[in-house]
Amino acid sequence: MNLSRRATLLGLATVATLGRTRLALAAAPTQARFVVVLLRGALDGMEAVIPHGDPDLARLRPGLIPPASARHDLGGFYALHPALARFHALYAAGELLPVHAIAGPYRTRSHFEAQDLLQTGVGQIGMNSGWLNRLIGELPADGDPGGIGLAAGIGTPLILRGAEPVGAYAPVGFAQPDRGLYAAIGKLNAGDPVFGPAIARGLGARRFDAATFAAGPAPDMDEAGMRAPAGPARPAGGYGFPELAARVGTLLAAADGPRIAAFQLEGWDTHVNQMQLLPFPLAGLDRGVAALKVALGAAWAKTCVLVITEFGRTARINGTRGTDHGTGTVAFLAGGAVQGGRVLATWPGLKERQLFQNRDLAPTADLRALAKGVLAAQFGLGGAALGRIFPDSAAVAPMGGLLRA
Amino acid sequence: MIRFGLGGRPDQAPPADPRAWLLGQLDGPDPALATPEFAALPSGAAALAALREDRMRRKRLAREGGSLKEHFKPRGREMFRADAAAQLGWALRTEAPFRERLVWFWANHFTVSMRQGGTAALIGPFLREAIRPHVTGRFTDMVLAVERHPAMLLYLGNAGSVGPDSRVGARRHRGLNENLGRECMELHTVSLRAGYSQQDVIAMAKLLTGWSVDPRAEPTGFRFHPFAHEPGPQTLMGRSFPPGEAGGIAALRFLSTYHTTWTALATKLVRHFVADQPPAAAVAHVAGVLAGTQGDLRAAAAALVDLPEAWTPGTKIKTPVEYFLSVGRALGETEAKVPAALGMLRRLGQPLWAAPLPDGWSDLGGDWSGPDAVLARIDFAYTMAGRSHDRAPAAIATAALGARLRPQTLAAVSTAGSPREALALLFASPEFLRR
Known part of the structure; x- marks a missing residue:
């Protein structure tokens, strides 16, 4: 089944490339959209999706549990953080699937190692391409020099780096040279192994600007931290994501637009005053995913958004009303393609012996199982392709039943 | 001038003996700290006091129902901007750009970012009190100053x-x-x-x-x-x-002074000054100097200058801050206009003193050369090239790049349709984008 499905994908791609028509492309199965949102800094999973039904929660983290009246209940045991109102609406519509007590295959508590491993999709440092880039390599070529992948915001994250070309979109506020000067600059850089290809690809991506945003100039992204008055700075992470998501959603919705995009959001490393600070990036995440849905329009039905973070945070509150680096956390699937409206978890419990190293939420699921399950269902990939995207993961079976049949 | 410095200026003659010029910059105390402009900037304690006063004023206004927008100008933000203007302006003007690069290197090694902890007004004092005094001193002294500073x-x-x-x-x-x-x-x-x-x-x-x-x-x-x-x-x-x-x-x-500290520091120094993939022999040499001197940062900086690998031009891609400064220096600018400069750095992808995470900004070219980032640089180059100036573009090119200037870039600059286009071509040439 899977092999023949892959063959079909390849066949259609050939049609698309030879025909170079929108119709052929539109008929290709790459109509499926896949968006990854990386939360860099480690989201506290038990603050985002609160396991209030666990009798030990209140003992471990007094002062970190939002009141029952404010949080959004998910059927008696879990509840969404008060800032996730739009997530709750998606949940009610069956389009949001929180997956709890999950972690990557690594057990480091270093942000920097873990973020690399989260994006390379392996358990050991040493891989230098991202799993989303390898996914693109498994999909049929679409004849678009910009590729079907898109990095949203300044900087291409590691998850999208690798052999396959990817485009990029970020709003900028500088004056732009005319076509002739761009061409002359491209010529000066033609022999440069880095800048030559980057300029060619960047100019290819600019057509998005012309086609999609002709109506007006792009508003600026916010100046990090500067809007915050004195006192504890508000994390800049969530700000700007809704605006960027709206624009990138429009690109993804286009019949010949990119199909795969990655965002990276910051502001999750809540060692201090978590209850006061975490609502800002959570609200940004909430509004951004909702903005994607609006911008994608009918294409939302074929969309799956995967929200992941490098690890969770300590089960206990720390000395500065925050949490330190931990292990198990929550991930989200959102989208019209998602079989949502439920929480997927084997809950490990929060008794001392149930915590990982008597400290963290114990992981009972592997992020690679989640990602493999999504890719299998969304793109019809079989075990061999999934094994190339996630090397050394043969023992990790893809989760089933994640997406609507 | 380019590999170890911040790019040439039309009013600074290129050094006759580059090696002696670089080593000479490592002598004596930090020259910026001796200027009246830096001396007038607030201490860490004064910045903490201003932040506390801001909090109290904001609370009082909130209690009295006054409009924050109209009545509240936080002193912390003014302090941040004053320090940003002073330190960026110094980097544009300095005649000791290698020493200045070391300041920015160590500031990034010990990242303090305004994204967390309400630290914006404290980062300037942090650089002046914990980093600059120790850039050619002992690593242990810098560590002690850094970990005890309110900013950190x-x-x-x-x-x-x-x-x-x-x-x-x-x-x-x-x-x-x-x-x-x-x-x-x-x-x-x-x-x-x-x-x-x-x-x-x-x-x-x-x-x-x-x-x-x-x-x-x-x-x-x-x-x-x-x-x-x-x-x-x-x-x-x-x-x-x-x-x-x-x-x-x-x-x-x-x-x-632990042995792995020497390797960690040497790897970062060589990656910053030599190549993204630091040659093992070069790392071992610098680590050996650090171990032998128990963390003498002046000796480590001199060891970098002595590495033959460090003199291969163009192996490193400038970070946005380095690029921003080198364009300003090529244009002969002597001060940074704040907040306009802050907006530019943000759009170039490296907002000042606002690294996303405590490991600071990346020192790998791959992280700064995505299509979006490169186009942002070109557009920045074109924007800056539009600033009025009275020097001939070819003269600016020669002063900025010296022997690095390629004939085809000089030809493009000399035959461009306008001075603005000429300078945009210069700033967007590969030899200017690299160092």
Whole structure:
């Protein structure tokens, strides 16, 4: 089944490339959209999706549990953080699937190692391409020099780096040279192994600007931290994501637009005053995913958004009303393609012996199982392709039943 | 001038003996600190006092129902902008650009970002009080100045970290924040190479409990609170350290001279000044100098200059801040207009003193050369090229790049349709984008 499905994908791609028509492309199965949102800094999973039904929660983290009246209940045991109102609406519509007590295959508590491993999709440092880039390599070529992948915001994250070309979109506020000067600059850089290809690809991506945003100039992204008055700075992470998501959603919705995009959001490393600070990036995440849905329009039905973070945070509150680096956390699937409206978890419990190293939420699921399950269902990939995207993961079976049949 | 510096200026003659010129910059105290402009900037303690006053004024206004937008101009923001203007302006003008690069390198090694901890107004004092005085001194002294500075204590949340068994901890049921303890080991000193455990991180965090801030503690605003300090000795990486402020200092002295620290620092220095993939022999040489001198940063900087690999041009891609400064220097600019300059750095992808995470900005070209980032540079180049100036583009090109200027770039600059296009071509040429 899977092999023949892959063959079909390849066949259609050939049609698309030879025909170079929108119709052929539109008929290709790459109509499926896949968006990854990386939360860099480690989201506290038990603050985002609160396991209030666990009798030990209140003992471990007094002062970190939002009141029952404010949080959004998910059927008696879990509840969404008060800032996730739009997530709750998606949940009610069956389009949001929180997956709890999950972690990557690594057990480091270093942000920097873990973020690399989260994006390379392996358990050991040493891989230098991202799993989303390898996914693109498994999909049929679409004849678009910009590729079907898109990095949203300044900087291409590691998850999208690798052999396959990817485009990029970020709003900028500088004056732009005319076509002739761009061409002359491209010529000066033609022999440069880095800048030559980057300029060619960047100019290819600019057509998005012309086609999609002709109506007006792009508003600026916010100046990090500067809007915050004195006192504890508000994390800049969530700000700007809704605006960027709206624009990138429009690109993804286009019949010949990119199909795969990655965002990276910051502001999750809540060692201090978590209850006061975490609502800002959570609200940004909430509004951004909702903005994607609006911008994608009918294409939302074929969309799956995967929200992941490098690890969770300590089960206990720390000395500065925050949490330190931990292990198990929550991930989200959102989208019209998602079989949502439920929480997927084997809950490990929060008794001392149930915590990982008597400290963290114990992981009972592997992020690679989640990602493999999504890719299998969304793109019809079989075990061999999934094994190339996630090397050394043969023992990790893809989760089933994640997406609507 | 380009590899070790910040790019040529039309009013500064290229050095006759580059090596002697670089080494000469390592002598004496930091030249910026001696200027009246820097002397007038606030201390860490003064910045803490201003932040406290801002908080009180904001609360009062909120209570009285006044409009924050109209009546509230935070002093913390003014201080941040004044320091940004002073330090960017100095980097544009300086005749000791290698020394300035070292300042920015160490500031990035010990990242404090305004994204966390309300530190914006404190980063300028941090650079002036903890980084600049030690750039050619001992690494241990820099570590001690850094980990005791309010900017770092607030950024990594240590200011409120309380020993669970201390008097404050027992009374108020408050406790530990591991963040500074972890990052001062992982990022600032021994690195993950040292193979320490979670227990070591906790021990280090406990040794640092009570290290906090106080606006009355001139000059930097550091205060040790004995009642918040965890009692009892701690075992860190197999060694016992006594409680008290002295225990934390002794632990930092130990970490800052541990053998893996030399390798970690040498790897970063060689990556910054030589190549993204640092040659092993070069790393070993610099690490050896650091070990042999027990962390003499002047000797380490001189060792970098002596590396033959460091003299291969164009192997490194400038970071946005380096690119921004080199364009300004090529145009002969002498001051940074704030906040306009801050907006430009943000759009180039490297907002000033606002790294996303405590490991600072990347030193790998691949992280700065995505299509979006490169186009942002070209558009910035075109924007800056539009600034009025009276020098001939070809003369600016020669002053900025010297022998690095390629014939085809000079030809393109000389035959461009307008001075603006000529300068845009210069700034967007590969030899200008690299260093």
